[in-house]
Amino acid sequence: MEPIFQGILLLRDGRDLCSNAYVVRARDGSEKILLVDSGDGKLEGVAGLEPELVLLTHGHFDHTGGVKKRWRALLHEGDFLGDRFIRAPAHAEKYPLEMRVRWRDWNFEIIHTPGHTPGSVSIFERKSGVLFSGDTLFSEGILGRTDLGFGSQEQIEQSRDDLLALDYSVLCPGHDGIERRR
Numbered sequence: 001m002e003p004i005f006q007g008i009l010l011l012r013d014g015r016d017l018c019s020n021a022y023v024v025r026a027r028d029g030s031e032k033i034l035l036v037d038s039g040d041g042k043l044e045g046v047a048g049l050e051p052e053l054v055l056l057t058h059g060h061f062d063h064t065g066g067v068k069k070r071w072r073a074l075l076h077e078g079d080f081l082g083d084r085f086i087r088a089p090a091h092a093e094k095y096p097l098e099m100r101v102r103w104r105d106w107n108f109e110i111i112h113t114p115g116h117t118p119g120s121v122s123i124f125e126r127k128s129g130v131l132f133s134g135d136t137l138f139s140e141g142i143l144g145r146t147d148l149g150f151g152s153q154e155q156i157e158q159s160r161d162d163l164l165a166l167d168y169s170v171l172c173p174g175h176d177g178i179e180r181r182r
């Protein structure tokens with residue numbers, strides 16, 4: 001586990017087709033955790049966790065595969081699709097309409113950033129400056145793929161512009177390493 005910010009850890013292994021997962025710890029003394037993405041089901045360290053909530057950046061199987069049935073998981077309504085690569089957990093719930101998730105002492109803004117998939121979101125925690133960008137934007141300005149079905153190059157470029165305009169300090173993408181901005 002790699003510490004990103006106080007209370008946030010990165011879980012990552014070397015496999016291309018497995019997403020990163022980020023563990024967010026409550027700082028209210030409860031020792032509860034939240035997970036951003038879950039890996040493909042084989043990501044080391046995920047199986048032993050018991051998150052109170054999982055925020056999914058999109059529905060691709062390498063991000064959703066680690067979600068267990070008893071875990072509460074949120075996914076954007078745009079990714080409740082039938083597709084070869086998009087696999088919404090059957091019990092997943094949709095993000096609330098106000099696109100904000102308050103969990104314990106954290107306050108997440110859910111930003112719809114379509115293009116990689118129709119329901120891709122990025123998750124911004126304004127206080128810490130941490131931005132979870134899923135497969136929309138990677139380090140060094142690299143954009144996610146749009147050739148996997150339901151992708152849109154035009155949309156992902158707009159989504160990137162939306163993200164770059166945010167006052168974030170750490171980019172936490174769905175694959176590979178993080179990037180610190182200032």
Ligand SMILES: [Zn+2]
Binds near residue numbers: 058060116135
């Ligand atoms: Zn993806």
